[in-house]
Amino acid sequence: MTLTVTDLAIARGGVPVLEGLSFALPAGKALILRGPNGIGKTTLLRTLAGLQPPLSGRIEGAEDRIAYAAHSDGLKPTLTVTENLTFWASVFGTRDIQPALEAFALNELADRHAGNLSAGQKRRLGLARMLVTGRPIWMLDEPTVSLDKTAVAMFADAVRAHLRQGGSALIATHIDLGLDGEVLDVGPNKARPKALDDFDGGFL
Amino acid sequence: MIALLLRDLKLSFRAGGGFGLGLAFFLIVTVLVPFSVGPQSSLLATIAPGVLWLGALLACLLSLDRLLALDWEDGSLDLLATAPLPLESVVTIKALAHWITTGLPLVLAAPVLGVLLNLPGPGFGWLVVSLLIGTPALSVIGTFGAALTVGLKRGGLLLSLLVLPLYVPTLIFGAEVARRGATGMEVQTPLLMLAGITAAAVALLPFASAAVLRINLR
């Protein structure tokens, strides 16, 4: 099933940032989200994930199908790697965390407390969470921060495997992951200021 | 849902989880009271039910700012909000976990501290009953306050200010049950009111808490 976005406008802190955005993300495809800092990539991902309402426009095929990875991974430092993953697995109603541990080479760290992991290891654990959600659409916000070359390759492999299984991914990133995905540049969709006597005339 | 409850309990019992903080505070307040009002046993017996209720309430209040703040800071709340679990369940379970780790120990400790304050014999049972029925309301109302202030940097004081007036009816009826129980008066009316408040709060407030949490997550 395709995620379809039609004429979307979104706001951050009440100020419109993007408008007139339309794209489709079919199953098995990846879309690389690009644009200058502050353009609203994170806001777009949060909107698609259902965390905030769009100003206008339609989002179809997103309901309960999105796994979202934000800047922070929601890891609990006093729980072990296994416990962290098992928790998210049971929240999403899946059982097997072994493939996720393997995909991100976390087996050796399985019994370590998340608080004792390095930044890169934490990030890998956070990304492994995507695998245990069992959801088809991945939304990743700068997933490769603090990852080394090997880990980036690991991540790219995991995304490729996910696409092969019929999943899709929307990835906001500035580095080249070597995925054969299309690029979605939101730069041209920067919201223009509203006319002075528009909506709620007195304010803007 | 069970997974979230178990995780919260586990987190609370592990290092730095804050389990026992409320209990320690309860102990401190109770021990300090005789130093400030004097050691006369008759005076202590009169004020014991009220002091114990107030101590329990403040101990609850003290632990509220950790209730959602940690999950907010590390991004867990964002992720939970996109999970299949409705936010109403999330906040209910958070409140339940708070009650198990804070409210329930207070209920169990109250009779011991009652001895220190010379609580009259018949009062012990009613004190435990009133706390057992009343503390869940404190946790649920507190969760609402925590959800309101979750995004704020220094929300602790504001949280107390917001929750304080909301705690008034629970405190009045709860302490009234304990006080009447201690003096051998009938407790039915305040007990019913207390149970009513708890039932209504548990049934309705999670919707308000989830609503404000959604607003804060935007």
Add this chain to the structure above:
Amino acid sequence: MSIAAKANALWEYANPRKFLATSERVLPFFWISSALFLVVGLVWGFFFTPDDYKQGSTVKIIYLHVPSALMAINCWLMMLVTSLVWLVRRHHVSALAARAAAPIGIVMTLIALATGAIWGQPMWGTWWAWDPRLTSFLILFLFYLGYIALWEAIEDPDTAADLTSVLCIVGSVFAILSRYAVNFWNQGLHQGASVMRAGAITGTDTTEKVSNVFFYPLLTCIIGFVLLFIALVLYRTGTEIRARRIKALLARERVNG
């Protein structure tokens, strides 16, 4: 004009511009008439009514105490209504009116508490008693304080409006609960709400009636307070709208940098 069209015409005032234009036109009327009613009511009440046979001249504080207490409660009710309107219809003016009204409400509550204390001193021999009515007003004061503090604490205006609206609704339920709880907790020294009871006004209720000599100046004062409240809310809402407009313009400038 059909009813639906009339209703729509009413919502037009939710447009900030229209609101500002209209409120600026009617404000002088409210300022002048409230001053008129207050001066007449207070002078009449203070200088041209007899002393009460029991309470002496202290009874005259009633001309400040009762109207401010009424407005303290009605202000919260107004905030409740405007909060609901904001949550349902998303009219910014409605949320801003609630925000504008809160400080007025808290001042009214303080006036009611202070005049109550001043009245209580000679009457009950104490500045403060944990009387149910006084206690309820103290709790109302805390509600106002929390509400205002929440508005001030949140940066994003829409988030602040949403959260304070929910707080206002939940707070209203708990305020009513507190009122009952406090009544149950202490039966109190305070006389009943003698002004608004039919028996008190017509004089059939002889035990606690406020006689007509006191009633008419009191009514004048109440009308004066209502008019003053409306004037203050309109004025402060206008200020909030302008402040909000500046904020919106600044935000837009930052975005377009």
